[in-house]
Amino acid sequence: MRLPTTLRLAVLGLLGAWLVLASTASSDATYVRSTTNTATVRAAADWTPPALALAQPATPVQGTLTLTASATDAESGLASVVFQYLAPGSSSWTTACTTTTAPYACAWDTRAGADGGYDLRARAVNGAGYTTVSDVVSTTVANNVLVVLANPGEVVRGTVSLKTSVYNGGALPWLVTVQYTTSGGSSWKTLCSGLSAPFTCSWPTTAFSNDSFDLRAVATAGPTSSISAVVGDVLVDNAAPTVTMVDPGSPLSGTTTFTATASDAGAGVQQVVLQYAPSGGGYQTLCTLTADPYSCRYATTALADGSYAFRAVATDVAGNTATSSAVTGRVVDNTVSSVSLDDPGAFLSGRATITAQASSTSGIASVRIQYAVGGTTSWTDLCTATATPYACTWDTTTVPNGSYDLRAVLTDGRGATSTSAVVSGRKVDNSRLRAVDVQTANGDGTAGHVDAGDTLTLTYGDVVAPGSITAGWTGTALPVTVRLRDGNLLGGTSKTDAIDVLRNGAAVQLGSVGLREDYVKGRKTAQLNATMTATTVTVDGVDRTVVTITLGTLASGGGLRTVTTPSTMLWTPSTAAQSPSGGACAATPATESGAADREF
Template structure:
């Protein structure tokens, strides 16, 4: 379920008050902002959202039925429960009733809408004003003869079982055919025909092109024929991904980066597993990766010294797998001395911790951690540590913004120095103007699916010049286009879907927001009409600019998906936006504050 977010200014206060960027939750609070540094936050007595569940009605539904929900709140109690339904083929929820007294229920005359599959949900509001929306439940309305084709899934491969159900067929015998057509066309051809109850159809997808298809079922009894709703955009994918293991080098010691290169032209990559095998033995997992780059750091001290082979196994969303060639005869040797630097991250600001791993059979006397401007040999000590864990704090504000290399030097008990591999190109960026926070909010649509009424909020660390976003803009409501692109188009993998904002077909310099989940089908682009505004708020005496993009109607494209897994979005801003004094924005990314949730 998704709890409704508090108003933007309250949200901003929750994020910023106290100086933190990683709030763990939000309360009902009153936030007052003025053009001065005055700010007031008043906590409500009830900090907890209610619990609510929509109860699934027994299908098929006919005539007038009762919809029910259960809701509870241990603190301020339930003020109201709204029960809603989503008719087939629409994106707008219809309110069946609002009930203020348990048991929460209402009558629904199913004859007022078309037959077909409906979603039903409940929205509970407690006495403090918090709202929780339940997960939707499915219901089939059949006031007339209705044929429903089972959905085989967004992506299929191999031999797939599908079938149909005929409702209100009476005692007459029915025959069903299942048909297919290339997505978006009406070139219907027969997949299965002459099916009698239970109307099961086997689809050998290997005999079909790796492409997207629409499916439907047609039920016939005598001269009566009924056609199901179309199950659209089913992707056939029987092509394996491509994958290759990157040579990690030899000998290997300390903590080492292992990586693979992988791609998939069909349904997109689901995961890449990096594996190792000692001296021809069984392969075991180093790490499992679900997004690009497909790499991980692994402490080779966990492996016995010896000769190893390394490989990668890629699996796409359809379930096709491919195994890379083995990079063989690589030696792991930690018997003498090994040292490695842990990657502190691509973007560094403020004070950061830098750590190293060190091991020596002669004993570790000390570990020095050093920095140098990227690509140079001008190494400067950050610290020397004599006891594990080997670490130091680096105040990056003491150096100029720019790119830096890092390394560690191990001095062992024999007086021999061993130098780690260089962690290169870490960017120090302490710009005053930077991305501070990013939030998404569901409007009144389906949680986990981008639709009308949803919003995206980008918060900058200080005030910006609106005209740097787009010429002549003052921050007032402006029509724009919100673009959602599948990660496979961007080279970021199946869960790398991203949002950006366009005006007149050109991307605005707001950067992009990685949703880190699969919101649109493989290699699809969907655009929405949207409205963008900019406001300035004051928190603890500091002025911030908040840009809000509210999603409007669908403009183009298809293939939207409803996400069931929580994620934490990441906003990577662009340098084209400037402060009121002309300072360009840092390109350091900002991660959504608060707990992971189903975005939009």
């Protein structure tokens, strides 16, 4: 008979206590102290959060609005559904009402707050305490005369249509003026004036500099006037990106790497398409790339032998495109042997898999994979493969830490050899102290948006001396500043935004975290107050340091965006962090574990 979980735990606890007492009683060692901890562990009956969806209300609304949600929980049942709103200009959610029984609906008196655009959400809690937050829906509250200028988007180009709405204006003959100023400015200039219903204005952005602007609308009827909320940080970007196709060389055979470089000083690069064209033919797509480096591997065996041209087409977030100069006269010839080594990555540790690609019209006798100390010519065989896959496992703990070069040597059916290009400067680092994981967690803010209460957690593979991260630190709660910078400021793209941590204006020795998505608007920097703590956890018998940064209020800057696309963060640690014995942290980056998700 299998005992219930709680009873088995209780029996084990009593047995453990008896063993401790028994060992103490039979020992002749001097008694120092004893500690007794009692814990009760119960298995949860429900591990599944409830299902929840908030109904989209009409817009505009006035007076009392009934908010409704569909919510279910098949296990422990629903304890409550809370309806919340985010008022215009506010950064914190306010509870409108709470209901505990179906149908889940409540009345929200919109007259208690200011007119304007509101975000709405619902929070459902089940009997086991698990919470689900619904997707955000939006509406406009207009209990009085309200002027609303529709947001044209974060990035605009060409001629943009700006639409103004006047709510509760009655039969008065309203006229609308649309105004602009540089982002954060106070000197408003007229863009369109004397607009009558339907109050539409055409904005020729090509006559403006590529910069960020604030917009607003002013509605006037006789002596009465009303001003809309400001639509801020609208980036005008009419400049095409720059793009260059890298010469792939000639002749080309086997699996070849094709690369382009692209940049955009405005909205950032959205995608780069690499293309090829046979002599006298039209261009076709090799690959479509959305992140730097703009590079892909392509099997040229899919192409007929002959002369080809290659080019790259870049498109920025605003929709501007640019086409590189063509690299012409490059010959594809797969009638000869070819071999290439796949790049195993910049950092290697433990048992690393090294692979090569090879082809030959006369057959393949073997492929040898070799390594040499960086910059030398003394090559050592790692393995010899006579059939695909041409790969071997390199136990990097058998060589000293340092820089190494790698290559592959093909011997074809005729006995002739071909040597691949060298993959150079790959760093072997088997330092015990290294970065192992990076995670974020949403506090109580908007999913995909950086808010107070959100956390950033950095996990090392061993214990770190807190004082090596920042002088004098013991791991207790320490006020710091978290800086988020748009990728364009760092020489990357809009999807290479990065986080680093500062203390008294100087970076602490944690390294940096690449968000790999666009959390900060173009060319913006945001700094938030934060608290940093370090704790020691034991995983599989190994003590590890976990650094947790809890975000607070916005300290300076701004331009934070709400991201809807999942991504996977990359933490590049600082080698200045040390173990208590003085061992330096490996420079090997750590990729966020688990499925790709929205950060924060």
